[in-house]
Amino acid sequence: MKEGFRQAMAWLHTWAGLIFGWLLFAIFLTGTLSYFKDEITHWMQPEVQAHPLDDARSLAAAQAYLQQQAPTAARWFISLPDSREPGLSVMWQDRIDPGKRGNFVEKIIDPATSQPVQARESMGGDFFYRFHFQLQMPYPWGRWLSTIAAMVMCVALITGIITHKKIFKDFFTFRPRKGQRSWLDGHNAVGVLVLPFHLMITYSSLVIFMNMVMPAPITAAYGGDNRAFFNEVFPTTNNPPALGQPGALLPLLPLYEQAREQWGGGHVGRLVVNNPGDVNASVNVVRAGSDRVVHDFGSTVSFNGHTGELLRVSAEQSLPAAIGGSFYGLHMGHFAGPVLRWLYFICGLAGTAMIGTGLVIWLGKRQLKHAKTSVMPFELRLVEVLNIASMAGLMIAVAAFFWANRLLPVSFAERSSWEVESFFIAWGLSLLHAMLRRGRQAWVEQLSAGALLFVTIPLLNALTTSQHLGVSLAKGDWTMAGFDLTCCASGLFLTWAAWKMQHRVAPQARAARAQGLALKPEAR
């Protein structure tokens, strides 16, 4: 490593990018899908009908249901429907001995009848959201691994910028149909075009988990009492204890209205009722994250649930907390309307494409050297197999998840976890397939399989539910229709990719041709 600074950075970019590339590709793709988490859930639980939003009716229905089902629970959670999430979700926690945590029970209620909706069991879009930072690993290992991947991404981004000397001039250079050169141009273009998004999304993911990965300052400043820090930063966790005397809970609607007045008409995301049947019941009305860009965990108005007395209005955030909150808010994009949400989605796809093209370039460059020999060295073959399984295979896995949602019977035991299983089974099979088949065939076959699975999703939806494109478009249910159409478009894109791969000039052939040209003069 005696070369210049830029070469050293290029080396770091190459290797950091390679080793974490496959994981980052999966994190970016599932994270991008999470921007439409609620919309995916709506498609995966078509039984949950959207009603015109009416918070008063929803609140009354939720309170009536909880009063009847869980009057002695330790805590109720009521999440009101919004324009993206049609379900009215109620959750309660059983009371057991103090110091122990009771079980959580969650139900989706129909606001019109205040009866639970019989929806098929499914994680919906939440699966992608959870996977993109927990990686289906036990707590806290997945979060650690994904945060480490984020740090590597950060290093790869900055070293990529340093390596890329003519950043703006090169941006306008795209040389299509030039093999390796086109891949590099594409990599640079998607990298530079949405560079602010890449930097934001990467740094914010570090900030989101900073309490976990960088605990030293908390321990040092609070003398080892980390709890004191969290109580100071998140004061809403300090609720009055139950007194043990039964007391009737007031209707929640007036409290809801009072809280909205405090926020100048801001929206309510959810309500938490502590000790609902007690004279010391407390009601925390939590502001919706979609109200502002800057996310505030503690934006809450608290009341005594028995007397209606206003207990606490959370203070404004300090500047550092607001900066941290805006990183969080920007990463999650809760505030984004439809246009901005699509922009987020496209930026996320660009990030995914940047990682994917980087992996392809790494292999392509090295494959050229071995073009003459028919056998690839083990390490290149390994990268090739992992490239295929992590990119094309992941597409198949996502499609398999959607297919399982429609094909598994509604009454199937553990159906929700079987949907997740089918995602991983499909992914595992694609890895096996990539190992057994030669590189290009494996690419073409897997891309075609993914294309077929995605293109036919609208058809599958039409056959298994009553909400096919004809119905959803006529009804103006853009979530349902948008999902079908996006799947179809993804399928068409994969078809194009498979077609390109099939008709690509193989490196072997090109090398042979180049050799042929070089030999000709000698022959003469």
Place this chain on the structure above:
Amino acid sequence: MKSKTSPPVAYRLAVTSRVLAAVVGGYLMASLAAVCLALWLPTSRADAVITGMMSSFVFYLLAVIWCFACRTAWRAWCGVMLPSAVFATLAGVGFWMART
């Protein structure tokens, strides 16, 4: 195929050493820098901690870049451990002042 282009053992050890300096040494330096900020910033305690944690990743990033940009693996370690020692001293003074 194997022996023709594979780099010498010394080179591999040096790269391993740099990786360790970047990952372990870098994290140590970033943590100590964050602790310094948390103890020395003139804002409220919680705000100083949040600022320290948020900026620690920039220190980590700079440490990683240094470890791969400098000329030898020894310099990588020096470049990470010297600032760490400075931050540790500053943090120690801050901690002691907070106690008394």
